[in-house]
Amino acid sequence: MISARSRALLDRYALASRVLSRETGERMATEAGQSVEFHDYRPYQRGDELRYVDWKVYARTRRLYTRLYQAERTINVHLVIDTSPSMALGDKLRYGRLVAQLLSYVAQRDAVCQVHLFNGQASPLAWGRAAVPMAWSFIAGAAAVSGDQAPVAAIKRFALKTRFAAGTGLAIIISDLFDEIPLRTALTAIKARGLDASFLQLVAASDLEPTEGQLELLDVESGDRLQVGPDEVRAYRQAVQRFLARTRSAVLRAGFRYSLLRVAGEDEAGLERAAFAALLRAGILIRR
Known part of the structure; x- marks a missing residue:
């Protein structure tokens, strides 16, 4: 809480x-x-x-x-949380839950709020501060599980299945956005529904700076294993930076907001402070 x-x-x-x-x-x-x-x-x-x-x-x-x-009667805020296996690494999901709780508290003052998980689950629609504990409880129960939860497919599914009138909703996507498929089709699906959107891409230190040396990498999404050495680690770092740059560019070109949030903090209080500060720096939270 x-x-x-x-x-x-x-x-x-x-x-x-x-x-x-x-x-x-x-x-x-x-x-x-x-x-x-x-x-x-x-x-x-x-x-x-x-x-x-x-x-x-x-x-x-x-x-x-x-x-x-x-x-x-019409304004809706949709918080969409990535629950794919990669979010379990580096405290990303824990951090993402705190981000969602902070945002839901603000959203429910002025709009109807609903929380969606990549696994297809969704909370009831809620409005007003008295309903905040219900939203927080749903968010706290979000867990990383395997299944059809790749970001692009999950975001498209959310955009196609959620009921709202065009021009009356804000979607906030909280995800590492790690996917082999380009984000473009998901962006198109959101835009086609007339939604405004903010993309909060979460990255952990291990995503950006993996350990040096001879390693065996496990793809938590596919289960594939790969033996790598120092050269592959350096190439990986460069590839991650290119991926982040492409993702940012695609979101901004679509006319949406994009923020890269680096997971920071160790205990719950530290993660909460870091998440709050990151949302302010990113301009996701603005002065009333």
């Missing part, structure tokens, strides 16, 4: 998104008295933000009603 200190700091930030920035402006206008975006009332539900309760209606009826705005 995210610390109380981080939760207090997160209240100062919002998610970087074209969709959410437009929605925030609309909501600010309505709360300033410009009610053109007001849509309807509905009975208060557990998890609704108290600031959207209409207390004047309560004074008349003694019943709680939540004010609905057009944006509130």
